[in-house]
Amino acid sequence: MIKFDQVTKVYGDKVKAVDNVSFDVPEGNIVVFLGPSGCGKTTTLRMVNRLETITDGKIFVNGTDVNSLNEIELRRKIGYVIQHNGLFPNMTIEDNVMAVPNLIGWDRKKKADRYKYLMDLVGLNPDEYRKRYPHELSGGQQQRVGIARAMAADPPVMLMDEPFGALDPVIRTRIQNEFLQIQQEVKKTILFVSHDIDEAIKMGDAIAIFQNGKLMQYDSPSELLAHPKNEFVREFVGKDRALKSLSLHTVEDLISERMLRKLDGNENSNKKTISVETNLRDALSILLNQEADQLVVQANNKLVGAMKIDDVEAYLHQHIK
Ligand SMILES: Nc1ncnc2c1ncn2[C@@H]1O[C@H](COP(=O)(O)OP(=O)(O)O)[C@@H](O)[C@H]1O
Ligand SMILES: [Mg+2]
CATH class of the missing domain: 3.40.50.300 (P-loop containing nucleotide triphosphate hydrolases)
Incomplete structure (x- = not known):
């Protein structure tokens, strides 16, 4: 064009x-x-x-x-x-x-x-x-x-x-x-x-x-x-290009490869709900800023599982260096 x-x-x-x-x-x-x-x-x-x-x-x-x-x-x-x-x-x-x-x-x-x-x-x-x-x-x-x-x-x-x-x-x-x-x-x-x-x-x-x-x-x-x-x-x-490239991947991408966890029912656990469309950079930043220690993932308003910082790290190491 x-x-x-x-x-x-x-x-x-x-x-x-x-x-x-x-x-x-x-x-x-x-x-x-x-x-x-x-x-x-x-x-x-x-x-x-x-x-x-x-x-x-x-x-x-x-x-x-x-x-x-x-x-x-x-x-x-x-x-x-x-x-x-x-x-x-x-x-x-x-x-x-x-x-x-x-x-x-x-x-x-x-x-x-x-x-x-x-x-x-x-x-x-x-x-x-x-x-x-x-x-x-x-x-x-x-x-x-x-x-x-x-x-x-x-x-x-x-x-x-x-x-x-x-x-x-x-x-x-x-x-x-x-x-x-x-x-x-x-x-x-x-x-x-x-x-x-x-x-x-x-x-x-x-x-x-x-x-x-x-x-x-x-x-x-x-x-x-x-x-x-x-x-x-x-x-x-x-130098943080690995982190930047996380913004091009969503929770959905992560789920397509890794099983999500069961929700940790611990009363003291600090949870935040996100949708599967959230990009992984935003998800990681919520976890790093300690706004939550686990993310409750929803698709079409239904619970699909939970994720923690280790899940994002594992995905990062597998895909992005
Ligand atoms: N009208 C002009 N006359 C002479 N030099 C210019 C003119 N416009 C831009 N330049 C020079 O051309 C180069 C590229 O400028 P520019 O395209 O504005 O860069 P950028 O948008 O990436 O900042 C610079 O060295 C600038 O000083
Ligand atoms: Mg310019």
């Missing part, structure tokens, strides 16, 4: 911001560009919608060379979300969300329906916010409006540059989860910039990790964690 073919970007005549980068993104996938500040993530992203010119190589969206499209066509096909949402401060929320449909001349009815659909999708009441201005909204609400605006003309492709970077951790987690749910419904092809490995693991079907403009590794999160290709990736991913 998106193809980078030996793409290079040089600013001025010396700064090689992106260096001979090639990769393919399948339709409906989220690929996260990951790496330290200045490694070329934003530049790589902005060449896709031609906010930066390509010095060398080609980028294709759905088989079409982006350089062969005019800019209006391109903006219609590609939604763009940035960290500080880039809303127009002196336009109402409705006008912000409908900026692209206004530009390309949709009729009133189509715009009204679309506005309502998008605001519902991002969890904001369409009528309540219609006439408000961006500064009257919280950071999290503004970011949702930014997402709605980027999706207005239903582009198949979205570019998101650290879209949740300015939000505090609690709101950020919530918006990440909501966004993944929206993605289940809309199935866009998304390029998503982050400098945070945890966010990349959570959001990405694949991760592209950059250093000094070079693509160091392009793999699924679990591959990247299990087999970092070189020292740079290993360092960036961090």
